[in-house]
Amino acid sequence: xxxxxxxxxxxxxxxxxxxxxxxxxxxxxxxxxxxxxxxxxxxxxxxxxxxxxxxxxxxxxxxxxxxxxxxxxxxxxxxxxxxxxxxxxxxxxxxxxxxxxxxxxxxxxxxxxxxxxxxxxxxxxxxxxxxxxxxxxxxxxxxxxxxxxxxxxxxxxxxxxxxxxxxxxxxxxxxxxxx
Numbered sequence: 001x002x003x004x005x006x007x008x009x010x011x012x013x014x015x016x017x018x019x020x021x022x023x024x025x026x027x028x029x030x031x032x033x034x035x036x037x038x039x040x041x042x043x044x045x046x047x048x049x050x051x052x053x054x055x056x057x058x059x060x061x062x063x064x065x066x067x068x069x070x071x072x073x074x075x076x077x078x079x080x081x082x083x084x085x086x087x088x089x090x091x092x093x094x095x096x097x098x099x100x101x102x103x104x105x106x107x108x109x110x111x112x113x114x115x116x117x118x119x120x121x122x123x124x125x126x127x128x129x130x131x132x133x134x135x136x137x138x139x140x141x142x143x144x145x146x147x148x149x150x151x152x153x154x155x156x157x158x159x160x161x162x163x164x165x166x167x168x169x170x171x172x173x174x175x176x177x178x179x
Contacts, residue, residue, distance in 0.1 A: 142168035
């Protein structure tokens with residue numbers, strides 16, 4: 001399978017090559033990070049955190065300055081990703097993920113509860129329709145993060161069958177859902 005096309009002055013990736021590059025890039029980043037950790041001289045105490053960008057933006061970053069003021073000897077390294085990380089091989093002290101838990105071989109602790117509530121643009125609803133019942137939402141596009149758990153949890157909480165909420169665009173970053 002050709003991954004690139006050779007031109008007189010450069011190499012150009014084929015469509016398959018671009019897909020393959022996106023698939024293997026995390027492994028290259030992992031190798032580079034592991035190599036860098038070997039080369040960095042001992043210095044301040046470091047804590048490596050892996051979290052989603054949504055958690056970093058909405059919760060962690062607003063509290064970071066206060067933490068750094070209280071613990072100036074600790075250097076915080078933050079990596080954002082949605083994928084399940086290997087804490088040991090990637091040198092990560094802990095990871096924060098969104099979900100209901102139940103991750104085999106990991107200790108999980110609930111940090112906070114989300115209050116789930118549906119929101120939409122007023123232009124989507126008015127002036128054509130009004131919502132009279134929670135089930136009325138199911139006629140509109142539902143936006144999901146990649147785990148697709150939130151709408152099912154919300155439906156359960158309001159007494160709707162959660163199997164109706166599988167349709168709609170899926171965002172790999174929850175910030176796309178809330179933007």
